[in-house]
Amino acid sequence: MLDTPIASIKNLRVEFQTKDGPVVGVEDISFDINAGETVCIVGESGSGKSVASLSLMRLVEFGGGEIAGGTLLFDRKQGAKMDLAKGNQSMMRSVRGNEIGMIFQEPMTALNPVFTVGRQLTEGLKLHKGLSQTQADARALELLKQVRIPEAERRLKQYPHELSGGMRQRVVIAMALACEPRLLIADEPTTALDVTIQAEILALINRLKSETGTAVMFITHDMAVVAQLADRVVVMYRGNKVEEGPVEEIFTNPQHDYTKALLAAVPKLGEMRGKALPEPMKLLGQEQNDIAPIQGTDEVLLSVKNLTTRFDVKGGLLRRTVAQVHAVEDVSFDLCRGQTLSLVGESGCGKSSAGRSILRLVEPRSGEILLDGTDILALEGEALRDARQDMQMIFQDPFASLNPQMQLMDQVAEPLLNFGNRSKSEITDRVEMLFERVHLPRSFLRRYPHELSGGQRQRVAIARALALNPKLIIADEAVSALDVSVQAQVLNLMMELQADLGLSFLFISHDMAVVERVSHRVGVMYLGRIVEIGSRQQVFENPQHPYTQALMKAVPIADPTNRKSERDLNFKPIPSPIHKTGYVPEPSVYGEVDPGHLVLTTDSGY
Numbered sequence: 001m002l003d004t005p006i007a008s009i010k011n012l013r014v015e016f017q018t019k020d021g022p023v024v025g026v027e028d029i030s031f032d033i034n035a036g037e038t039v040c041i042v043g044e045s046g047s048g049k050s051v052a053s054l055s056l057m058r059l060v061e062f063g064g065g066e067i068a069g070g071t072l073l074f075d076r077k078q079g080a081k082m083d084l085a086k087g088n089q090s091m092m093r094s095v096r097g098n099e100i101g102m103i104f105q106e107p108m109t110a111l112n113p114v115f116t117v118g119r120q121l122t123e124g125l126k127l128h129k130g131l132s133q134t135q136a137d138a139r140a141l142e143l144l145k146q147v148r149i150p151e152a153e154r155r156l157k158q159y160p161h162e163l164s165g166g167m168r169q170r171v172v173i174a175m176a177l178a179c180e181p182r183l184l185i186a187d188e189p190t191t192a193l194d195v196t197i198q199a200e201i202l203a204l205i206n207r208l209k210s211e212t213g214t215a216v217m218f219i220t221h222d223m224a225v226v227a228q229l230a231d232r233v234v235v236m237y238r239g240n241k242v243e244e245g246p247v248e249e250i251f252t253n254p255q256h257d258y259t260k261a262l263l264a265a266v267p268k269l270g271e272m273r274g275k276a277l278p279e280p281m282k283l284l285g286q287e288q289n290d291i292a293p294i295q296g297t298d299e300v301l302l303s304v305k306n307l308t309t310r311f312d313v314k315g316g317l318l319r320r321t322v323a324q325v326h327a328v329e330d331v332s333f334d335l336c337r338g339q340t341l342s343l344v345g346e347s348g349c350g351k352s353s354a355g356r357s358i359l360r361l362v363e364p365r366s367g368e369i370l371l372d373g374t375d376i377l378a379l380e381g382e383a384l385r386d387a388r389q390d391m392q393m394i395f396q397d398p399f400a401s402l403n404p405q406m407q408l409m410d411q412v413a414e415p416l417l418n419f420g421n422r423s424k425s426e427i428t429d430r431v432e433m434l435f436e437r438v439h440l441p442r443s444f445l446r447r448y449p450h451e452l453s454g455g456q457r458q459r460v461a462i463a464r465a466l467a468l469n470p471k472l473i474i475a476d477e478a479v480s481a482l483d484v485s486v487q488a489q490v491l492n493l494m495m496e497l498q499a500d501l502g503l504s505f506l507f508i509s510h511d512m513a514v515v516e517r518v519s520h521r522v523g524v525m526y527l528g529r530i531v532e533i534g535s536r537q538q539v540f541e542n543p544q545h546p547y548t549q550a551l552m553k554a555v556p557i558a559d560p561t562n563r564k565s566e567r568d569l570n571f572k573p574i575p576s577p578i579h580k581t582g583y584v585p586e587p588s589v590y591g592e593v594d595p596g597h598l599v600l601t602t603d604s605g606y
Contacts, residue, residue, distance in 0.1 A: 004075060005032035006183050006215040007056060012070035014051050014060055025051040025065060027239040033183065036209055038216040040226045040247070042262065043236035044483040045454060049219045050105075052236075053185045056217070057102055058084060058092045074100070077182060098128035101181035105188035107168035111160040117144075117171050118156030121178060128179045143174040148200055150574055166197050166347040173201060180212060187219045191481065194346035194510040199554035199564060202229050221483045223266040224513070224556040227251060228563050235259045247560045265485040266558045267513040276537060278340060278518050280492040283485070294499050296339035296520055301504045302358070302472055306587075307331045307367035309350075309357045313578060326577050327353040328364070329528035330588040335521075337471070338498065340505040342515040342536075344551070345525035348577065351508045354525070355474045358506070359391055360384060372471060389419055392465035396477035398457035402449040408460050409445040415467040434463040438493060455486030462493065466501075474506045479514060491518060512555045516540055521596075524548045527577055529588055531604045534597030544599045547606040575605050 014026040026048040033039045041049045054060040056072055072084040077099060084092070096102075104110035112120060121143060122136035131139065137156070144152035147170040160168055169189065176184060186205065190198040202225065209216055218229060226233060230247040235256065243256040254260045265283055272279070277293035309328035312321040328350045335341045343351040357364040360376060369376040371390060379387055395401040402411055412431045416422055422430070432442055438459040449457055458478065465473055475494070479487045495518065497503055509515050515522060516536060523533040524547065532545040543549045556564065579585075590598040 004035065005073075006035050006075050007033045007217070008071070008073040009052065009056065010071045010073070012052065012055060012072065013068045014048075014055055014065050015068045016063075016065050024239055025060075026055070028070075029234075029236065029239075029241045030070075031234050031241065031244060033215045033217050035182075035215050036213045037231045038205075038209060038218055038229050039232045039234060040230035041217065041219045041234050041236060042221060042223065042226055044221060044262075044485065046238075047236040048239040049236055050187050051239075053102070053187055053217060053219055056084060056183075056185065057096055057100060058087065058089070059096075059102075074183070094128075097124045097176075097181075098179045099181055100183045100185060101176035101179065103173050103176045103184070103186040103189040105191060107160075107165065107172045110172045111168060113160055116157055116159055117163070121156070121171070121175055124175065124178050139178070140174075143178055144171070146177070147171075147174045147204060148197075149174075151576065164347045166193050169193055170197070170201070173204075177208065181214065183215045183217065184208075185217045185219070188221070189218075190220070190225060191222070195512055195551060195556075196346055196554045198225070199556065202556070203564070205229065222556075223263060223484060224268075224558040227558045227560040228556045230560070235262070251558070251560050262484060263558070265488040267488070267491075267511075267517045268558050269513045269516060269552075269555050270557075271513075272516045272536070273541060276535070278495060278520065278536075280495045281488045281517065283488055283492070292499075294338070294340075294495060294520075296498075296504075297337045297502075299337045300334045301337040301372055302335040302506070303368070303370040304334075304354075304358065305332045305368040305370075307354065307357060307364055307369065309353050309362060309364045311362075321581055323578050323580050324583075326528050326579055326583075326585065328357055329585055331367075331525075331528075331530050332588070333521075333523055333530065333533060335472070335504055335506060337504055338502040339520040340498065340507050340518050341521045341523065342507040342509060342519040343523050343525055343530075344509060344512065344515050346510065346574065348574070349525040350528040350577075351525050352476050353528075355393070355476050355506060355508050359388070359393055359474060361393075386419075389415075389468045390470050391472040391474065392468070392470040394458075394461050394465050394473060394475045394478040396480060398454070398461040399449060401461055402457060404449055406448070407445070408447055408449070408452075412460065412464045412467055415464065419468055430467070431463075434466055437466065437497065438463045439489075453486070455482050455490060458482060458486075458490055459493070462490070462497075466497065469501075470503070472504050472506065474508070476508045477510070478507075480509065480511060487514070494518070512540075512551065524551065527575065527605050529600060529602075529604055531600040531606070532598070534594070538594060538597040542593070542597070544593050544597075545604070545606075547604065550606075 010030045012026055012029050015022040016025055043049050055067055067085050073081050074084050075081050118140055121140035125131045125136040125139055141152055149155050149170050190201055208214055233247050233250040234241055235243040237258045243259050279293050307328055308330055311325040311327055313323040315322040331354055345351050356362045358369055409431055412434055413427050416427045440459050479490050519536040522536050522539040523530045526547045532548045543552050586602050589602045591601045592598055
């Protein structure tokens with residue numbers, strides 16, 4: 001590793017002009033990034049991590065920010081150092097994408113919806129590298145294979161909306177790597193990814209760094225990712241650097257109170273070993289609500305049998321159905337009252353489709369769904385609408401599921417107005433009580449969604465889901481977009497509500513450490529089928545199916561001495577879930593390893 005910094009940030013200060021005067025995004029930070037080194041910038045939303053990276057790319061100005069002070073020294077390929085803070089925009093255009101690559105957090109906004117993936121990948125190669133169309137196409141295909149996108153040739157001709165979130169993120173990573181930049185800035189690039197893809201992307205970034213000497217500035221709030229990837233860690237809090245040091249020191253001997261609190265809130269895989277029941281997390285600096293481990297009951301609330309959901313793929317001149325996506329294939333499980341069953345697996349495995357099928361937000365092809373004895377699939381119209389009072393959903397992105405033009409009071413009151421004839425004062429009392437339950441102050445009742453942080457918005461979504469006293473809540477990736485400490489608080493809140501109200505949760509997630517913390521039972525899904533299901537202890541401490549074992553191996557552990565090497569990650573490419581019409585899959589057959597621990601014996605394709 002060379003000692004010459006590729007990038008040096010010195011006394012950076014960034015301000016945003018608002019109607020109420022200037023707001024400081026970054027107050028005063030300084031750090032270096034050396035060649036072949038990964039520096040992880042950690043901190044919560046609003047700490048200034050992304051602002052620092054956008055300043056280095058000089059993109060912060062396009063978002064209303066202004067570099068008010070400091071220098072941004074960058075060592076260019078010709079060996080000349082230059083201050084990016086003083087460079088003009090035409091010079092920055094030759095640096096951006098060519099010498100500094102950036103992977104953005106939200107792939108849908110980073111990709112252009114009207115151009116194919118191939119066109120977007122080749123654009124920078126032709127501009128910066130002067131490649132011909134044929135050379136650029138060949139390089140684009142090579143890049144997609146490098147980031148392990150299945151059926152890469154076909155993907156080049158597709159548009160961003162035709163890809164899953166994980167695939168879009170891999171396309172963005174391929175675009176950032178296209179010109180082999182000297183500095184790669186990665187802003188939360190793995191937040192929306194599954195464990196296995198995340199492990200591969202981290203291994204890929206590590207490999208590129210060691211092969212090409214690229215410097216990496218990695219921004220994240222996931223401490224397990226930091227432990228796997230970082231050489232040095234910079235901890236930010238409210239626009240300032242509060243701690244910096246080698247990764248081992250930060251994890252074993254954190255000095256600042258904020259760093260200690262951040263590390264305490266990280267769920268670590270294996271923490272629940274030997275414990276049969278879910279337990280809330282112990283958070284630093286907060287009085288613990290002593291919730292005993294949550295027992296639940298043995299009474300079945302939700303019984304799903306042979307659930308199958310398929311989506312038509314249309315093609316040809318007449319838009320006929322030419323194939324079907326087998327999203328959920330012959331899925332069966334029981335969920336007991338007051339317990340949590342988690343469905344885990346990678347994007348596209350069918351876990352969200354299974355959750356939506358149970359609520360009939362998408363119509364299943366066949367199967368049986370019994371909720372408290374009521375056959376949900378037999379209901380129509382008014383009867384289905386009434387049954388929905390007993391089952392509610394918390395979506396992944398609360399900003400998309402809340403109405404930006406309605407006050408929070410009205411959004412939480414809406415289900416109460418739709419069902420039943422309560423008086424205005426009863427509704428107001430109930431909404432105030434719900435806000436108290438989810439630990440939000442009453443002053444928030446008159447606010448709008450954009451005035452809240454992500455964690456606060458998710459609490460509003462939980463309050464709204466609780467409004468009608470449901471028996472079942474389906475939480476679809478409900479905490480995956482939250483900061484660690486906020487995630488820990490929301491998980492504790494969900495467990496507290498489960499203990500008090502006897503709620504049953506169907507918890508859909510790809511975060512294995514979170515699943516281990518909250519679940520009574522776990523079902524592992526792959527290509528639309530459940531390949532293994534059992535109690536949390538059975539699945540986590542004795543995984544039997546090869547896919548479950550691969551999934552467990554890929555989970556990053558918040559311990560820098562226990563890093564995964566690329567050799568450990570021997571994943572097979574995921575086959576396509578699309579089959580021609582008329583294809584009849586085999587029924588799911590299970591073998592029982594232990595009482596209640598079932599493993600798929602039919603060929604799962606893995």
